[in-house]
Amino acid sequence: MKGPTHAMRIIAHPSPVLKERASEVEPASDADLRQLAAKMAHAMYEAPGVGLAAPQVGVQKRVLVFDVDEGLGVLCNPVIVSRSAQTEVDEEGCLSLPGLSVPVERSVALVCEALDLDGEPVTVEAEGLLARVIQHEIDHLDGVLIIDRATPEERRAAIRRYNEIHDPVG
Numbered sequence: 001m002k003g004p005t006h007a008m009r010i011i012a013h014p015s016p017v018l019k020e021r022a023s024e025v026e027p028a029s030d031a032d033l034r035q036l037a038a039k040m041a042h043a044m045y046e047a048p049g050v051g052l053a054a055p056q057v058g059v060q061k062r063v064l065v066f067d068v069d070e071g072l073g074v075l076c077n078p079v080i081v082s083r084s085a086q087t088e089v090d091e092e093g094c095l096s097l098p099g100l101s102v103p104v105e106r107s108v109a110l111v112c113e114a115l116d117l118d119g120e121p122v123t124v125e126a127e128g129l130l131a132r133v134i135q136h137e138i139d140h141l142d143g144v145l146i147i148d149r150a151t152p153e154e155r156r157a158a159i160r161r162y163n164e165i166h167d168p169v170g
């Protein structure tokens with residue numbers, strides 16, 4: 001497959017890199033972060049997807065990118081500081097679980113504090129799809145996948161479906 005030489009491969013489940021907690025970053029002194037974010041954004045748009053976390057490209061740093069048709073966002077060390085009591089269950093997919101979607105319960109709105117690539121504090125107030133994407137990507141930074149958010153029955157069924165798609169022999 002032809003593509004830019006800087007293209008990053010998105011890592012698919014199962015992989016240990018998707019199960020670890022990623023480390024905090026220091027944007028002001030980490031010269032690689034800007035390039036990492038640019039490569040992640042490229043991989044996200046190529047996929048295409050609406051969000052991507054650094055562990056999905058094999059980098060254990062707390063960095064995520066997103067674009068829900070409102071432009072590219074990059075968050076470093078994102079923390080959800082408040083969330084709505086109201087939740088919503090919706091089918092969710094993941095670039096690291098290609099072909100699979102499972103129902104996941106998420107808060108419908110949240111406030112997220114993070115740093116931008118200059119190390120400046122940013123606050124994101126999100127609802128709907130963006131709130132869902134931010135929760136999904138922060139889960140990745142904690143080594144949590146959508147199958148970990150499903151009920152035990154849904155999880156078993158989802159893993160069976162996933163294995164059927166990706167390992168026809170099994």
Ligand SMILES: [Zn+2]
Nearest residue numbers: 093094095096
């Ligand atoms: Zn994902």
